[in-house]
Amino acid sequence: MSDFRPPSGFEDVLRPPVDLRRARLTPAVLGRMRGAGYGEAAVRFERVARRVPEVMVKITGRTRDGAHLGAHLAYISRNGALALEGPDGERLDRAGVRNLADDWAAERAMERGRRRDAPASLSVVLSMPAGTDPGRLHDAARAFAGEAFGDRFPYVFALHDEGRHPHVHLTVRMLGRDGERLNPRKADLQLWRERFAHALRERSVEAEATPRRARGVTRKAERTPVRKLRERFEAGRGAAPRVLQDAVRDASEKDPSAAPWLAALRARRERIVRALSAEAVRLGLSAKSEDRRTAEKVVDFLKALPPVETRREAIQRRLEIPERKRRPPDDGRSR
Structure with missing residues (x-):
């Protein structure tokens, strides 16, 4: 791996989101x-x-x-x-x-x-x-x-x-x-x-x-107490946790595209993808087989990146599913 050059953007994504000096x-x-x-x-x-x-x-x-x-x-x-x-x-x-x-x-x-x-x-x-x-x-x-x-x-x-x-x-x-x-x-x-x-x-x-962003993860993990309450609710053994109720109400009332942080999340993902893509191309042209194998792993990593999606967007997507099921199929006769 002597040909390795830390790609700009990747170093930034590995940096923890907090100041370790604190x-x-x-x-x-x-x-x-x-x-x-x-x-x-x-x-x-x-x-x-x-x-x-x-x-x-x-x-x-x-x-x-x-x-x-x-x-x-x-x-x-x-x-x-x-x-x-x-x-x-x-x-x-x-x-x-x-x-x-x-x-x-x-x-x-x-x-x-x-x-x-x-x-x-x-x-x-x-x-x-x-x-x-x-x-x-x-x-x-x-x-x-x-x-x-x-x-x-x-x-x-x-x-x-x-x-x-x-x-x-x-x-x-x-x-x-x-x-x-x-x-x-x-x-x-x-x-x-x-x-x-x-x-x-x-x-x-x-x-x-x-950090989460290095793995392509956008949303924070669900807190354990909230997850247990949600699982009980989904199993029909209790009420929906308040935090979930508030999130659903918020998602149904607000437009997620208006959130200023969403554009920043997508821009950061683009920087990461560009940096890693460039490094994959460079390693793929290396004369060393280990570099070429790493390039293949980077390509697989990029293909598997989940979409940039906030919790509000995920809830909105779930809320739209029942509505889609209720819509009659479009057979083209209305055109």
């Missing part, structure tokens, strides 16, 4: 994680073109008090059926989980200047698509947690492997050992994604942590 991590940890998360430009370009699986690092919630913390730890440990692992490799049984919840709650209660609503712990899920080796995923999560939180913030984690979609539940105490409170920003989440992807690659699991 992360709340300490400078030493921040610098170490940033350096570990990036590979050679040619290697990363090739991984994106092959649509290597993307890691998911998602904050799923915060526990409010000792009782809530205890219930959450009981959930991720399957009521003691799974041992929770700590920073030093210690494994907690059911009694150990109860003692840990009591200890963390006591530490929280003694915190000076604590706000009454200050959370006790942060809940994070680390996952990859179905088919990822659970053991390597678990090992990568162990390495990630140790580097991200080290001895500053106590944590425990457990692997959930029901045979379909292995993932790791990581619970971190919000109160650090030196009195610092864990308060991650979006930049921290991006750094965590990059570090987790790097840990997986070190264990021979292909993984990436690119």
Whole structure:
């Protein structure tokens, strides 16, 4: 891949949408994680073109008090059926989980200047698509947690492997050992994604942590609570979530073409396609077979890009389907 030249536009699309300098991590940890998360430009370009699986690092919630913390730890440990692992490799049984919840709650209660609503712990899920080796995923999560939180913030984690979609539940105490409170920003989440992807690659699991736009994805992923409410509604077991009702009403009343950001989304997609198309042509003319294979992967990647579509447009498209079905077929007699 010595002939590789990072295409203009592709470098821009790989750049995270947040300023990594805004992360709340300490400078030493921040610098170490940033350096570990990036590979050679040619290697990363090739991984994106092959649509290597993307890691998911998602904050799923915060526990409010000792009782809530205890219930959450009981959930991720399957009521003691799974041992929770700590920073030093210690494994907690059911009694150990109860003692840990009591200890963390006591530490929280003694915190000076604590706000009454200050959370006790942060809940994070680390996952990859179905088919990822659970053991390597678990090992990568162990390495990630140790580097991200080290001895500053106590944590425990457990692997959930029901045979379909292995993932790791990581619970971190919000109160650090030196009195610092864990308060991650979006930049921290991006750094965590990059570090987790790097840990997986070190264990021979292909993984990436690119922004959505690098994969041709326009819309944000649906939040888990909203998805569960929507699925219950679609199954006839509950009402439609309010956010979905508001989105449908908004889509039925407004013209999506008037949204100023839609033109920007399409212009950015055009820049990406032009840059990658030019690089595919150049690599396709290379004398090296590996460059030509990469060019073919880039072409396949471009062909598979989904259309630029906002959530409002997607809802409008769904709303138009029943109306189309009600229309009589045009047999040409009305002309």
